[in-house]
Amino acid sequence: MKRTVSRAAIIRALLRKELVSYARDTVYLALTLAVLIAAPLLFRAMPDRVEEDLVLAVSPPVDRLLEGSAEALRALGASEADVARIREADLAKQEGLLLVEFDDEVKMRQAIDGTLQVWRTRDGKLAFVDTAAGEKRPKGTKRVDVQVGVAFPERFLADLALGKRGLAVTVYTHASAPPELRQAVTSFVREAAFEVAGEALPVQFPDEKDVVVGVDRLGDQVSLREKMRPMLLFVVLMMETFSMASLVSTEVLERTVTAVLVTPAKASDFIAAKTIFGTLVSFTQALIVLALIGGVTQENWSLMLAVLVMGAVMFTGIALLVGAAGKDFMGQLFYAMLFTVPMLIPAFAALFPGSVAPWVRILPTFPIIDVLVKATVYGGGWRESAGSLAYAAVWLAVLYGAGVVALKRKVASL
Amino acid sequence: MSEAHEPAIAVKDLRFSYGEIEAVKGISFEVMPGEILGFLGPNGAGKSTTIKMLIGLLPPQGGTATVLGTDVALDDPGLQARIGVCFEEKNLYLNMTARENLEFFAALYGVKDADVEGALRRVGLADRANDRVKTFSKGMRQRMMIARAFINRPDVLFLDEPTDGLDPVTAAAIRATIKEEAERGAAVLLTTHDMFEADELSDRVAFMNEGRIVALDTPENLKLKHGTRAVRVRLRDKEGVREEVLPLGDGEATARLAELAASPDLLTIHTEEATLEQIFIALTGRGLAG
Numbered sequence A: 001m002k003r004t005v006s007r008a009a010i011i012r013a014l015l016r017k018e019l020v021s022y023a024r025d026t027v028y029l030a031l032t033l034a035v036l037i038a039a040p041l042l043f044r045a046m047p048d049r050v051e052e053d054l055v056l057a058v059s060p061p062v063d064r065l066l067e068g069s070a071e072a073l074r075a076l077g078a079s080e081a082d083v084a085r086i087r088e089a090d091l092a093k094q095e096g097l098l099l100v101e102f103d104d105e106v107k108m109r110q111a112i113d114g115t116l117q118v119w120r121t122r123d124g125k126l127a128f129v130d131t132a133a134g135e136k137r138p139k140g141t142k143r144v145d146v147q148v149g150v151a152f153p154e155r156f157l158a159d160l161a162l163g164k165r166g167l168a169v170t171v172y173t174h175a176s177a178p179p180e181l182r183q184a185v186t187s188f189v190r191e192a193a194f195e196v197a198g199e200a201l202p203v204q205f206p207d208e209k210d211v212v213v214g215v216d217r218l219g220d221q222v223s224l225r226e227k228m229r230p231m232l233l234f235v236v237l238m239m240e241t242f243s244m245a246s247l248v249s250t251e252v253l254e255r256t257v258t259a260v261l262v263t264p265a266k267a268s269d270f271i272a273a274k275t276i277f278g279t280l281v282s283f284t285q286a287l288i289v290l291a292l293i294g295g296v297t298q299e300n301w302s303l304m305l306a307v308l309v310m311g312a313v314m315f316t317g318i319a320l321l322v323g324a325a326g327k328d329f330m331g332q333l334f335y336a337m338l339f340t341v342p343m344l345i346p347a348f349a350a351l352f353p354g355s356v357a358p359w360v361r362i363l364p365t366f367p368i369i370d371v372l373v374k375a376t377v378y379g380g381g382w383r384e385s386a387g388s389l390a391y392a393a394v395w396l397a398v399l400y401g402a403g404v405v406a407l408k409r410k411v412a413s414l
Numbered sequence B: 001m002s003e004a005h006e007p008a009i010a011v012k013d014l015r016f017s018y019g020e021i022e023a024v025k026g027i028s029f030e031v032m033p034g035e036i037l038g039f040l041g042p043n044g045a046g047k048s049t050t051i052k053m054l055i056g057l058l059p060p061q062g063g064t065a066t067v068l069g070t071d072v073a074l075d076d077p078g079l080q081a082r083i084g085v086c087f088e089e090k091n092l093y094l095n096m097t098a099r100e101n102l103e104f105f106a107a108l109y110g111v112k113d114a115d116v117e118g119a120l121r122r123v124g125l126a127d128r129a130n131d132r133v134k135t136f137s138k139g140m141r142q143r144m145m146i147a148r149a150f151i152n153r154p155d156v157l158f159l160d161e162p163t164d165g166l167d168p169v170t171a172a173a174i175r176a177t178i179k180e181e182a183e184r185g186a187a188v189l190l191t192t193h194d195m196f197e198a199d200e201l202s203d204r205v206a207f208m209n210e211g212r213i214v215a216l217d218t219p220e221n222l223k224l225k226h227g228t229r230a231v232r233v234r235l236r237d238k239e240g241v242r243e244e245v246l247p248l249g250d251g252e253a254t255a256r257l258a259e260l261a262a263s264p265d266l267l268t269i270h271t272e273e274a275t276l277e278q279i280f281i282a283l284t285g286r287g288l289a290g
Helices: A007-024 A026-045 A062-075 A080-088 A105-113 A156-161 A179-197 A224-253 A256-261 A267-293 A301-325 A329-351 A358-362 A366-376 A382-412 B047-054 B098-109 B116-122 B138-150 B168-184 B195-201 B219-226 B251-262 B276-284
Strands: A054-059 A097-101 A116-121 A126-130 A141-144 A148-151 A170-173 B009-018 B021-031 B036-040 B062-067 B083-086 B156-160 B187-191 B204-209 B212-217 B230-237 B240-247 B266-271
Touching: A007 A026, A007 A224, A007 A267, A007 B098, A026 A224, A026 A267, A054 A105, A054 A179, A062 A156, A105 A116, A105 A126, A105 A148, A105 A170, A148 A179, A170 A179, A224 A256, A224 A267, A224 A301, A224 A329, A224 A366, A224 A382, A256 A267, A256 A382, A267 A301, A267 A382, A301 A329, A301 A366, A301 A382, A329 A358, A329 A366, A358 A366, A366 A382, B009 B047, B021 B047, B021 B062, B021 B187, B021 B212, B036 B047, B036 B168, B036 B195, B047 B062, B047 B156, B047 B187, B083 B138, B098 B116, B098 B138, B116 B138, B138 B156, B138 B168, B156 B168, B168 B187, B168 B195, B187 B195, B195 B276, B204 B219, B204 B276, B212 B219, B212 B276, B219 B276, B230 B251, B240 B251, B251 B266
Parallel strands: A054 A097, A054 A148, B036 B187, B036 B204, B083 B156, B156 B187
Antiparallel strands: A116 A126, A116 A141, A148 A170, B009 B021, B009 B062, B204 B212, B230 B240, B230 B266
8 A cells, every 4th residue: 555645744753853852852951041041141241331431530539629729829829710721621520531539549549459449329429338348339339440540749730720840640550451541541631731731732633523434323332232142142043053963963873864764754854854943943042032132123123033044044054064074972073163163253253343354254154143233233224234144145055055965975875 | 565476575686886896796586475585694795785775775776676566766755655674773762752753753654543552562662652762771672673663564674683682582572573564464574693583484585695695595495405304313322322314215214213213212303404504604605694
């Protein structure tokens, strides 16, 4: 009696088997759960705003500097215009500057070396906590990292306004602070001193708007959390490569694929089921993580779905390649690392945009991460991503095709 | 099922090479429905390559092979649905239960009302139906392999070392099951190194050596052709134990045998027919295990 079975029924049976095999393997499950838990936690742990202010410690407080200087100036016969000019140079009101004022230089040094902690409330008030004395952090505050401070003489501004030369100013920097910071603060103090002394710098700066290239994100800088979003989505897609490659190589090493291929199922059914399952698992995880970390808007949802599907298929192709290549567990691990580590490099482009070498753009995963960054960080749409999507499609075809060919050859050789 | 008078397996001048190495050098044989053909030969003789071609894992490079009237080169899923295979390597899904394994393969074969319970009961694993196969012993896994090969009630069975690793009682039960399948009408191609099993189960045996079939006949005919029609009688006497070899069909020898059979000194009587192992060595100059 002739018995017929449809391709759809065969693939359904194979998919059920994949699901059972996947769900029963503690390593796969642990890996999946770890990714689903760790990705949102890591995302939340990242700072959600960019610290735009330069934190500068100063001693003595600016008011004291100003008060002393105004009286001294008047006593020395300075005009009200001179006094007004000094007040206008109020350092505390400089844009992009968070001034942390200390009564004495010793406390400022303690703040810089960390023994005296500085905390800021939501309304901008500062609180000082002496950890050595057992004091505790006030609730609802955020740590202010003081890395640099300037100690002025008590009559600094008065003496400066009167044209006194040889005034000593001490700039303190923490050991971990970059040397550029010390340079910047020194320049800043010098510039402020020029202002107060009434001697403008002999250079001209054009209007700020004229020199901003590209989208001006002043006040709306990309936070590390935002930068992490595409990277996390990418890593979630990539992590499934290990599980899928393992599922494939287990079938090859234990010859279960041979048992399948003597039934009406064909190698193409076997590969189709692996592809569908790998893509679904990878894509679903990415969707869950996306739901937890946000990033989908009414404008970008279709683009996001498309690029995540492309990424999932691409990594499934890599998994087929790795699964077919590895002759044992160590071999599989070797090939998995060989393929996935280079693929991870473009993800760092999202975190450190300026540090990526041009060759990274050639890597197959670059267009995927590029679209993710454009869509989630810069609000890019289909038009902005078209080139990258086309490039990703080419790599997808190459990698998936290579995976299918490698696995077919492997199966035929068993 | 193919008609009873048509062979279930028909192989003619079948050939296959791995590069320069000619593994199968033009073999021909047939297996009728309900017949068990023992396929014997040392490792590397070409048995596995032949079976791989017949079950659709390798495309023949020369000659023809039909199973149930369908050319195996056509890779017809309809044909695959009617064969059962028991591999030598126990390639079961270890993380799935016994029941899940059989249900999965039944689904691949398109069997909608598979008697999974019955299949497991037949191989003595009904009480372990819901246990994962990775918890099974080697013998239990072998029984699962048999159950899987039978799950689609195949018209042709390819069995590679089906009783490997089984205790004598279970092996006997599996042999009985194979016989039942043949009685049902399934053609069976049995590969084994166990000469007792081959002798007990096979209607005919084919000896394969270096890619060729060197002998193909019933075990009885082979034994008659290559053995001696005689009996060896062991007797107790004053000096200990002595033996006499008496040719069959000889009048004097027959009388002597009757005399010895009545003697209180008779210990044993054995026929002098050749074993399959001896026949193979005689034909090829080497043993089956090698």
